[in-house]
Amino acid sequence: MNLFADIRTLVIDGLADMAAAGELPDALPTDAVSVEPPRDPGHGDMATNAAMVLARHGGLQPRTIAEGLARRLAADPRILKAEVAGPGFINLRLAPSVWQGVVRAALAEGADYGRSRLGRGQRINVEFVSANPTGPMHVGHTRGAVFGDALAELLSFTGHEVTREYYINDAGAQVDVLARSAYERYREAHGLSPEIAEGLYPGDYLIPVGEALKAKYGASLLDRPEEDWLAEVRDFAVAAMLEMIRADLALLDVRMDVFTSERAIAQSGQVDKAIAALRDLGLIYEGTLEPPKGELPEDWEPRVQTLFRSTAFGDDVDRPVRKSDGSWTYFAPDIAYHWNKVERGFDALVNVFGADHAGYVKRLKAVVAALSGGRVPLDIKLVQLVKLFKDGQPFKMSKRAGTFVTLRDVVEQAGPDVTRFVMLTRKNDAALDFDFDKVMDQSKDNPVFYVQYAHARIRSVLRRAVEAGLPVDDATLAGAALDRLSHEAELALARRIAEWPRIVEFAARGHEPHRIAFYLYELASDFHALWNRGNEDTSLRFLQEGDPAASQAKIALARAAGVVISNGLGILGVTPAEEMR
Numbered sequence: 001m002n003l004f005a006d007i008r009t010l011v012i013d014g015l016a017d018m019a020a021a022g023e024l025p026d027a028l029p030t031d032a033v034s035v036e037p038p039r040d041p042g043h044g045d046m047a048t049n050a051a052m053v054l055a056r057h058g059g060l061q062p063r064t065i066a067e068g069l070a071r072r073l074a075a076d077p078r079i080l081k082a083e084v085a086g087p088g089f090i091n092l093r094l095a096p097s098v099w100q101g102v103v104r105a106a107l108a109e110g111a112d113y114g115r116s117r118l119g120r121g122q123r124i125n126v127e128f129v130s131a132n133p134t135g136p137m138h139v140g141h142t143r144g145a146v147f148g149d150a151l152a153e154l155l156s157f158t159g160h161e162v163t164r165e166y167y168i169n170d171a172g173a174q175v176d177v178l179a180r181s182a183y184e185r186y187r188e189a190h191g192l193s194p195e196i197a198e199g200l201y202p203g204d205y206l207i208p209v210g211e212a213l214k215a216k217y218g219a220s221l222l223d224r225p226e227e228d229w230l231a232e233v234r235d236f237a238v239a240a241m242l243e244m245i246r247a248d249l250a251l252l253d254v255r256m257d258v259f260t261s262e263r264a265i266a267q268s269g270q271v272d273k274a275i276a277a278l279r280d281l282g283l284i285y286e287g288t289l290e291p292p293k294g295e296l297p298e299d300w301e302p303r304v305q306t307l308f309r310s311t312a313f314g315d316d317v318d319r320p321v322r323k324s325d326g327s328w329t330y331f332a333p334d335i336a337y338h339w340n341k342v343e344r345g346f347d348a349l350v351n352v353f354g355a356d357h358a359g360y361v362k363r364l365k366a367v368v369a370a371l372s373g374g375r376v377p378l379d380i381k382l383v384q385l386v387k388l389f390k391d392g393q394p395f396k397m398s399k400r401a402g403t404f405v406t407l408r409d410v411v412e413q414a415g416p417d418v419t420r421f422v423m424l425t426r427k428n429d430a431a432l433d434f435d436f437d438k439v440m441d442q443s444k445d446n447p448v449f450y451v452q453y454a455h456a457r458i459r460s461v462l463r464r465a466v467e468a469g470l471p472v473d474d475a476t477l478a479g480a481a482l483d484r485l486s487h488e489a490e491l492a493l494a495r496r497i498a499e500w501p502r503i504v505e506f507a508a509r510g511h512e513p514h515r516i517a518f519y520l521y522e523l524a525s526d527f528h529a530l531w532n533r534g535n536e537d538t539s540l541r542f543l544q545e546g547d548p549a550a551s552q553a554k555i556a557l558a559r560a561a562g563v564v565i566s567n568g569l570g571i572l573g574v575t576p577a578e579e580m581r
Contacts, residue, residue: 062088119160128352185210313366
């Protein structure tokens with residue numbers, strides 16, 4: 001059940017009736033017609049902009065349309081009042097039975113409440129993390145991993161067929177550096193002093209890799225020239241790093257469906273094929289780029305390069321794909337990889353990048369538009385930095401990695417559920433402060449605690465009801481006398497529950513899983529407010545002594561809120577709390 005969608009359908013039907021009566025022109029566009037909660041709850045339960053939207057096309061005054069539509073809406077038994085406000089908005093107040101019906105629907109649908117067919121089975125690829133396989137995950141990767149995984153789950157919840165993908169950057173110079181660094185740890189495993197020169201990876205995490213190399217190769221790689229061992233050590237070290245990365249992601253319960261190797265794509269000839277496909281489209285040419293704006297670098301000189309005509313698709317400049325020395329640029333393998341995704345038949349692509357990749361957005365969107373003929377949209381979500389704090393100061397944990405704080409460090413300090421929820425309490429493109437004191441604080445100011453506490457309180461109500469001999473399974477509660485829910489505080493909680501399907505679709509359309517976290521905090525606030533009012537007004541307590549019918553109705557409301565909290569936390573990848581410790 002999506003109450004807002006149901007009322008929107010009522011609005012669209014009312015407009016069709018007006019058109020049939022000659023009060024509106026036929027076939028007016030209604031895509032922009034919305035039904036939403038009003039900004040001021042005092043104005044009603046819902047508001048529609050229908051008259052404002054259609055007035056732009058119908059040549060009528062908004063209030064004229066609004067007054068005719070309001071009369072038709074008021075005739076529906078679900079609508080207590082339909083009032084025209086301002087230049088032509090219509091504010092709606094719904095009957096209490098509607099909100100009581102929302103409680104019943106949430107209980108009946110359970111884990112499916114809020115699900116939708118928005119995606120209609122659309123195949124969507126969500127690429128996220130994609131960290132260089134040169135070491136353990138750091139705190140910045142943590143946020144990208146949580147965001148990407150929650151987005152994938154949100155899209156799945158709304159009817160998309162989702163593939164979670166990790167792109168392994170294993171073809172660049174960085175993996176050769178990894179091999180040299182691992183080789184020094186291999187030497188160390190043989191009792192030799194490692195030579196960790198500047199530019200190598202100094203982290204202790206490579207010590208086990210060196211020991212594993214010794215176990216496999218013995219002393220056979222010692223004192224041999226680099227060209228003899230580099231490729232083999234590189235492959236061994238990359239495989240070891242990927243196992244570490246998988247283990248780190250598993251700490252957050254993140255599991256990829258596909259790992260795609262940059263090296264494998266390059267070796268398969270897909271770079272040449274992708275560039276050839278663009279050339280066939282007339283989008284590859286030999287040319288010289290304009291000099292960069294501002295002060296010219298000392299080493300800049302005009303030179304002929306092979307360029308992709310990305311300006312034809314909204315980019316600022318055309319992009320080099322081959323250097324003047326004949327080698328591919330860093331962009332060329334990215335072209336091949338995204339062509340690979342298009343060729344696999346995805347209907348839409350999402351890339352989750354760190355904020356330092358902002359410069360890649362336009363060129364990647366351009367190449368996907370070119371290679372798919374505009375059929376496959378690419379949404380690139382940039383994830384901003386995370387700053388760690390403890391005791392009000394920047395927090396430095398043990399840097400086993402050598403240069404950064406690891407994902408494992410954060411999860412071991414805060415736990416996976418807290419880590420995941422907190423990482424989603426800000427929009428992805430806003431910087432996030434992760435304060436270890438605040439995220440472990442048991443107060444309203446800590447959103448993860450506040451939401452979990454609401455769920456734990458609901459579970460405690462159910463346990464106490466069972467102890468009192470009341471049947472509180474969902475089927476029984478859905479059949480309770482829900483007309484006993486009449487207090488404004490109870491109806492306010494039911495109204496919030498009714499918003500859940502709308503919030504889910506809104507978040508999915510915008511690829512914004514943080515909206516789920518925001519909504520859960522608001523829902524928890526409404527539940528706690530009702531709980532606290534019960535401390536003063538005994539008629540609002542969930543268990544009404546001597547009145548099982550009233551108890552079941554009130555418990556049904558609490559349980560419906562619990563269903564939504566559980567569903568929402570499931571999207572975020574957080575386990576709902578059964579009790580607080």
